[in-house]
Amino acid sequence: MFAAEPPQEPLPYGRWGEALTERFAAAADAEIGEIAWFPDRTWNGRTYVPASAPAEGGGEVFGYVSYTRDHEGAQAAEFLVEADFTEETAASNPDWTLDLSDFEIGHWRGPEGRRGVITLVWGEALVPNGVAATTELGPTTTDQCTLVDDRFTLVSLDGYTGDYVEVRLYGARGAELARESLYEEE
Numbered sequence: 001m002f003a004a005e006p007p008q009e010p011l012p013y014g015r016w017g018e019a020l021t022e023r024f025a026a027a028a029d030a031e032i033g034e035i036a037w038f039p040d041r042t043w044n045g046r047t048y049v050p051a052s053a054p055a056e057g058g059g060e061v062f063g064y065v066s067y068t069r070d071h072e073g074a075q076a077a078e079f080l081v082e083a084d085f086t087e088e089t090a091a092s093n094p095d096w097t098l099d100l101s102d103f104e105i106g107h108w109r110g111p112e113g114r115r116g117v118i119t120l121v122w123g124e125a126l127v128p129n130g131v132a133a134t135t136e137l138g139p140t141t142t143d144q145c146t147l148v149d150d151r152f153t154l155v156s157l158d159g160y161t162g163d164y165v166e167v168r169l170y171g172a173r174g175a176e177l178a179r180e181s182l183y184e185e186e
Helices: 014-027
Strands: 041-043 046-054 060-069 076-086 098-109 115-125 130-137 140-146 151-158 165-171 176-181
Touching (some): 014 060, 041 151, 060 098, 076 098, 098 151, 098 165, 115 130, 130 151
Antiparallel strands (some): 130 140
16 A cells, blocks of 8 residues: 555564664764664665664764665665764754654656655654554655554655655554654744
8 A cells, every 4th residue: 555565574683683783883973872773664675774873972863774685585685874963852852742854765756747755754752652653745644654662664755746744643543643744844
């Protein structure tokens, strides 16, 4: 139903977690603390495992480790890592209901030459009782992810026909608990 595969593996741990940590820490360009991993998502043959970690001296490093799998799905290969830094953190913004990060991971062309970007979005619910998060592009739900340790990862078309991604958090009974845009309000 959605463009990305649902999460397939538990959050990284053990030797696999160590391998991803080594790659992410090397790309961070800063000393980082413990990495928070987010659920994996696969789009266009590449699996993305988002991460965030506190940076020494303040702020946060966020990004992802991505890879492909061999034809049998056993061996990870062709690793790519993206990491960026922000001073804006949930700790310094107590009014946030969702702590969101995003990276553009592809482009999309629609009918009549319309274009958009494919965006990897991940975050943490900062309000209690969340069960699932969705991305919305105008009136259309473009992705959904069940929360794992209050964390989620989504892949969505963004910036298409004047519509931009909004993330919504829902509780067990379907009530909307939080809503955030990826873009700052003007």
